[in-house]
Structures are given as structure tokens and as C-alpha cells.
Amino acid sequence: MRTIKVELAERSYEIRVGAGLLSRVGPWINGLGFSGKAVVITDTTVKKLYAASLLAGLERAGFTPTVLEVPPGEAYKSLETAGRLYGEMTAARAERLTPVIALGGGVIGDLTGFVAATYLRGVPLVQVPTTLLAQVDSSIGGKTAIDHGRLKNIVGAFYQPVQVVADIDTLKTLSEAEVANGLAEVIKSAAVGDRDLFDYLYLNIEQAKELRPAALENVVVASAGIKADIVAADERDEGPREVLNYGHTVGHAVEAASGFSLKHGQAVSIGMVAAARISQRMGLLKESEVARLVAVLRKAGLPVAVPSLASADIFEAMSRDKKVRRDRVRFVLLRSIGDAFISDDVDMALVEEVVSEQG
Known part of the structure; x- marks a missing residue:
């Protein structure tokens, strides 16, 4: 233990x-x-x-x-x-x-x-x-x-x-889909705060997916440790903790627009790819980093494409997200794997373009 x-x-x-x-x-x-x-x-x-x-x-x-x-x-x-x-x-x-x-x-x-x-x-x-x-x-x-x-x-x-x-x-006793659902949050934690964990996942995520005890304990402890440190620094989600919302702006909107038929981890996976592509289009993130993120999500058995949903429903849900401040939608973006930051200066036309292309 x-x-x-x-x-x-x-x-x-x-x-x-x-x-x-x-x-x-x-x-x-x-x-x-x-x-x-x-x-x-x-x-x-x-x-x-x-x-x-x-x-x-x-x-x-x-x-x-x-x-x-x-x-x-x-x-x-x-x-x-x-x-x-x-x-x-x-x-x-x-x-x-x-x-x-x-x-x-x-x-x-x-x-x-x-x-x-x-x-x-x-x-x-x-x-x-x-x-x-x-x-x-x-x-x-x-x-x-x-x-x-x-x-x-x-x-x-x-x-x-x-x-x-x-x-x-x-x-x-979890299904393969439920394991993948959890791995989405592990990947999220690594993407925003721990490049070493991301590199470990890139090489070993199949072992965690297969429920091998050593790999499972490693990823649970590492992810919980990342979250514990961030919560200790920002308990009420007013600053650094917001990076844990990586993938959640688009993810929550897609999840809601699907009538919650998508699992949370599946929606966050889609949202992480969207946020990475937005970061890349804004000149912040290398295309090779986006490709590595997509690869590890696919290894985990997670979706990376937006399902067939009404765009209007997705953007309506996004506008009502609790992360909206003064009518501006906040995104967690990446400069590199392990280096995330919060921005409310994202062109919504770019978001719409990325989400549409991701379908």
C-alpha cells in the first residue's frame, strides 16, 4: 500500500x-x-x-x-x-x-x-x-x-x-471501456503536469489497460499525486487547479450534447485532442506532440474524433459551461506535453473549425 x-x-x-x-x-x-x-x-x-x-x-x-x-x-x-x-x-x-x-x-x-x-x-x-x-x-x-x-x-x-x-x-471487474474511461484521466494528468508519466504511459499503457497490478498501482499513485499537489496549491479551482480541466471544455459539451451517452473519459479524450489541435493552430504546440497524444489515447482504446452530433448543441453546452467567465469560454491549452496553461483568449471560430474537422 x-x-x-x-x-x-x-x-x-x-x-x-x-x-x-x-x-x-x-x-x-x-x-x-x-x-x-x-x-x-x-x-x-x-x-x-x-x-x-x-x-x-x-x-x-x-x-x-x-x-x-x-x-x-x-x-x-x-x-x-x-x-x-x-x-x-x-x-x-x-x-x-x-x-x-x-x-x-x-x-x-x-x-x-x-x-x-x-x-x-x-x-x-x-x-x-x-x-x-x-x-x-x-x-x-x-x-x-x-x-x-x-x-x-x-x-x-x-x-x-x-x-x-x-x-x-x-x-x-471493470469492462474494457471503463478501464479506458479512467485511463483518459490518467493521460490528462500526465499531459498537463508530468512529462515523465506521459512517457511511461506511452510505453506501458497496454499493461495498465490489461489490469496488471504493478502498472495499475503506478498510474493510480502517480495521477493521484499530481492531483493532490495541484489541489493543495489551489483548493477552490481559482488558479493552477484549472489545468485539470484540460479536455473538459469541449469534452463536457460533447458529453452533454450526446445526452450523456458518451462516457466521461471518452468525451474528455475527444476534448483533449481538440484542445491540443487548437494549441497547435495557435502556434503553441508542435504537431509531433499532438501526434503522440493521439497515439497514446488510441493505445488506451479511447475515441479521438467528435461523434455525429449537432454542432449547435455542442456550442450551446459550451457556452453554459461553469468555466465560462464574463461570457468568455476558458480553455486549457498546451505549450508542450507536461506544460499547460489557462486561456480565455481563444477565437471561437477556430474552436468551431477544429471541432468540425475532428468529426
């Missing part, structure tokens, strides 16, 4: 990465000073696979856990679902110091985080991500959110967990 610290003064917390960790979550939470009741929020699929091990550890640590289930899927990351969970937590007599544990992928992590942030004005949150995407990205940093209408993550709060536990054994 390896441990990464997210340094946020009195709200600092640890990310634990390794195999066979689910049964140890209970004792670790107890060691943080929590006891008594605990609430586990999960989806019906993950519950069947992993709840028993987590619950056994909680019970051995003296907790009385309550499990709350939601159906799987982005459609349930909604205010309606959050409202139902508030009612079920009230019925379970959850209190201000009752830890709420998110057991699942990014949807469960986002939803549970939002519920924990708002129930009784905030209860302790523990993230136990079971997908690669959640382990390397969404479980870390305190971004919690729900969707509204066709807008993704439009209602939310910054709310840090008290601990993150990433058990790589849970990745064994």
Missing part, C-alpha cells in the same frame, strides 16, 4: 492506494475519531460486488452501518436522488459526526459528496472509489456535484473528504 497526503492545513487527508483495502476502511475511519453509525451510499451493481467486504470491516471496527442504494448511471446524479437520500439518512438518524461513505464510481462519489456537504450543513465524507476514473481523479479534491437538465455538474460544492481509499482490486 502507498499513501499520498493532500495538504490542506486542518483539512488535510490521506489517499491510500493498494490491493485488498476494502476491509480496512472501517478501522481507518475509526482511527480518525469516528464511531457508532455509518452510512454507505452505493449503487446496486457495486453493492453486489463489494459492499460485503466494506461492511464486514466497518462492523469489526464497531460501526453500525446503513446501506443506501441508488440505481447505476448518470441519470440518477440528480436533485431528486439527493432528496431521497436526505430522507433515508434522516430515517437512519444520521448525525453530524456520522461518516458517509461513497462506495462506487464517479457518479456515486459526486452524488454522495454533494449529499454529505449539504446534509446537516456537512457530515464526514469518505471516498472509496471503485473505478479507475474515480480513483485517479473525481474522488480527490472535494469537487461534489449533481446534474440539472442537460447540464453536467451545474449544482455543487467544494467539500473535502476525510479520507480516500483506492483499492485496485475493485478494478478487476
